[in-house]
Amino acid sequence: MVNDQRLKIIFLAVDGVGHVNACVGLAQPLKKRGHDVIFLTNEFFAGTYEKYGFKEIVMKIARVKEIMEKNGNEKSDEHPCKAMSSIWKKFREDGALSGKPSIEKLNIFKIGGDNEAMNLMFESVKDQHPHLVDIIEKEKPDLIIMDQFVVPPCILFGKIPWAFLCSPCPRMLYETPDLPPRSSGYPSDDRTGWDEFEKMEEASTVGFIDGQNQINKEFGYSETSGKFTFISPYMNIYGYPEELDYSDTVTLPDNHIRVDAFCREANELFELPEEFKAKIKPGDKLIYLSMGSIGCYDIDLMKKLVKELSKSPHKFIISMGPASDQYQLADNMWGKAFLPQTNILPLVDMVITHGGNNTVTETFSFGKPMIVMPLFGDQYDNAQRILEKGYGSRMNPYYFKDGELNKTIDEIFSNEQIQQRCRKAGERIARANSKEKACEKIESIMAKLKISMNK
Structure with a gap:
């Protein structure tokens, strides 16, 4: 670690196996470097982080409890997603799990629509917020690393530095007309359909920002400008190999930290039968x-x-x-x-x-x-x-x-x-040892932030 700077770091991931695994993959080397790592979670994934040796704080979220009480949503050690079965089954009913082209699926994920998973992102943040205020006050973290797209206002407008951990494809980090629209899967050398997709995607973005601002207002905070608020002004961390990265077309700001893969270390032995x-x-x-x-x-x-x-x-x-x-x-x-x-x-x-x-x-x-x-x-x-x-x-x-x-x-x-x-x-x-280098860059940014905050 930089200058023996031991950090207390809180991780917060959206409800999904991929998001959880990415956060664990970054938290492991940070912990090995001597930092104090705490995971905040809810009852969907309670116990998941403890299996990797991390401290957990389980927040009691009303909407999560309501979903888990539905028939067929029993929590199971066999698979963490069983507690959310009703949500994922609806993906099939809504057409998200179908052979439809990407442009026809945009409205399925429209904010305020019938997609329970999208609505849960906003509802959970509302329930999280009072818990987070208390936890931040009690734990006094140096850094919050967050893999979720709706930012709790106490973090967004708070004094604690925070990072966005981008576990999906990092196309969302690149604000440029020179790449195919995010989530389109369109070819980079053929602009057919780009404009149509971007117009539809823009409408979805507006709905997302409106949803964030409604939460901000509900808790007495100001509205944000017309852009994604989950992009952190402090640092943004993403996992993508340099061979695939979009940096061959557009360069990201210096506060973006790339790792080749978050690739968590498994905590169990495995052999084929x-x-x-x-x-x-x-x-x-x-x-x-x-x-x-x-x-x-x-x-x-x-x-x-x-x-x-x-x-x-x-x-x-x-x-x-x-x-x-x-x-x-x-x-x-x-x-x-x-x-x-x-x-x-x-x-x-x-x-x-x-x-x-x-x-x-x-x-x-x-x-x-x-x-x-x-x-x-x-x-x-x-x-x-x-x-x-x-x-x-x-x-x-x-x-x-x-x-x-x-x-x-x-x-x-x-x-x-x-x-x-x-x-x-x-x-x-x-x-390449990219995760170690990412940890070093996180430490370096935090050291500079500490100096600037103390001036």
Whole structure:
């Protein structure tokens, strides 16, 4: 740490496995460097951070309790998302989990609409706010690191420095007309449809800012200008390999800190079952399939993927998700509801993924090619980036024809350029030590802030 500066750091993540894992991935090296790390959470994820050795403060949120009391939303050690089952199942009903193009899904995530997950972001912040005021007063943190898009006003207008941890694709950090619209997944070399998408996306942004300002006013704070308030004036931390980053087109300000991947260290040992290992013969390829904790709620989609991959000569590890009891795997597969992904990735030869940012960056850091099958949001941008930069392929998970996915798998395995590109990226990331460098930059910024505040 810089000048023996021991910091007390509070982490706060939005309710989602990807957000939680990214925060843990950054908190681990900060703790190793001697900093005091505390996680604030609610009953959805209570106990999650303690498993990694962190102190937790559990906030009692009325809306969270109401959701957990719904039938079928029982909290389970098998998968953390089971407590939110009703929310994720509605993604399928609303059309978020469908083969519709990205532009047709924008209204599904409209603020103030019927999307329970989006509304929960705002409702939770309202419930959080009085708890946060008390916790900040009691704990007196030096820094708050937040992976959520609605900023509690006591943090936004408070005196404690805070950082935005951007766990999704960092396209949202780049304010420029020179890149495809965020969450569009459009090609960078073809501006067809950019204007139409940007107009629709702008309307969504206005709704988001209005929602933030309503919370500000409710707690006696002023309104903010017409821009995303989750971009911190102090520092913004994001996970994306330099090979994929948009810095080849636009440069971010100096207070933006990039890591190649947040890539948490697993806190459990892992071995494949002996029965499945016996099926893997010399020369066999092993492939990991993960459609994310939300995508796995689409049982029809998971059954379609299993049926297609059952015809492959390769072997598969399947992250089955919270609804694992509702479908069966084929003989060339093994899986569980929840798997220690960072332990599995070194074992496999390829990854098929929905394109969540953690899975993409973690796969990348282990030098593995991937097929990205995006479902919604930033996953489209990740899919297009992997395709354009030559680290794998992109497919619509709902509309591929029989044999098409297996053909794409074999094409990637036979493409030595893709294989070599991925290996080189993994080797560079192993040498780069980007998380340690990010911690050093956080410490440096905090040291400068302390000097300026004491003047």
